[in-house]
Amino acid sequence: MRVKNATKKTVKVSASSESDSEYGSTDEELQEAFTKGLLKPGLNEVFEETTKVHKNCVTLMKQKLESIKLNLPWLERLDMINAPAPLAPELALQMQEQEVRRSKQLKGNKKLPQYDPAEDPVLNDFRRETMFHRQAQGAVMDGITRLKKLGIPTTRPDDYFAEMAKTDVHMQKVRENLMKKQTIAQRSEKIRQLRQQRKVGKQMQIEATLKKHAEKRKMLEEVKKYRKGMRQDLDFLDDKKKPQNKRVNPKVAAKRKMKDSKFGFGGKKRGNKKNTKTSSADVSEYKRPSKPGKDFKKKGGKPNQRLGKGRRVQMKAKRKRQ
Known part of the structure; x- marks a missing residue:
């Protein structure tokens, strides 16, 4: 028993001495490498460089391609290699x-x-x-x-018949829905066109109003120049915008002439019939009235007399009934 223990102790001592010598040798080697500048502070680990060689075996790749390729007719594959169509x-x-x-x-x-x-x-x-x-x-x-x-x-072909996947009722609903969307789109487009026309009409009206104001302003300036004596002629009053060689209906012209004589050409209406100094002094158109008795006696009639009030009321009621 004693011998065995002694042998164990000696074995342990020899193993510990060998490990210490290995650690000491590695430390000495590291210190020498650090002094030479081969090592830097920090963790260091040695890696073996391995170069990976890539192999491109063309024959094997072609064999693999032939093994996975399906030798089918073109009608089953429908693959095409072509150029793009010309640009429209x-x-x-x-x-x-x-x-x-x-x-x-x-x-x-x-x-x-x-x-x-x-x-x-x-x-x-x-x-x-x-x-x-x-x-x-x-x-x-x-x-x-x-x-x-x-x-x-x-x-x-025209006589081809196939069973529908959807029923006629379902397709009718789809058709009605499409028609409804189409009518809504048409209505919105019509509304948009009306809005655009309204905008264009409003813009044209504004332009016409501005043009009218500009012409009026120009006319007033010409009138001011004439009043101040800077201008002697009245050529600016001529209406140059009247159409040339335009056929006028004689009935329309007569109606227009009658309205012009009755209502005038616009402008100031109040005070047109007031007398002025020149009009009151003008007696060129005055005619002495003739006596009514003589004229009616010559013609063999009586002067027109106004009807009585009762008679006038009866005539008025009769006209209303008619």
Whole structure:
């Protein structure tokens, strides 16, 4: 028992001495590396550099492609490689208008002194969508020609019958809903046009009123010049806006003449019949009245006498009844 314990102790001592020597050697090596400048303060860990080699095996890739490729006819695949369809003139015009509109929007932006439509993200999105549309259109055109060459119909025949997925009642409701939306859209468009016409009419009325005021102001200035003696002629009173060589209906002209003689041409109405110094002194149109008795005796009649009040009332009531 004693021998065994002694042997164990000796083994332990020898192991501890070996570990101390290993730690001491590693510390000495680290101190030497630090003095040489190979190490810096902080945690250090040694990594082995490994270079990864990328291999591009073309033959294996081709074999994999052949294994996963489906050798189906073109009618089952319908894959196409074609150029985009030509740009429609409507799309070209729309693209040009959008470029002009975009340049006007960014005209006052100081960050973009030189505007380039090719670098505009908004226009790039529009061009990208246009290219998608053209590509799809070109694929459809080429695909239809290839299908016709193969003798495959591309349109549904007139006598084709298929069961509807929706009932007639449901489709009638859908149709009524679409018609309702269409009528609402038409009504809103009509209201918008009426509002626009009202705005245009109001603007024209304002312009006509301003023009009338300007002409009146100009006329008043010419009248002031004439009163002050700065102008001797009255050419500004001539109506130069009367139409030339215009046919006038004689009935309308006679009616207009009668109304003009009765009501005048506008202007001041009050005080027109007042006498003035010149009118009261003018006796050129005065005629001495003749005696009524002589004239009626010559003609063999009696002078007209006014009816009595009762007779006048009877005549008035008779006219009302008629």
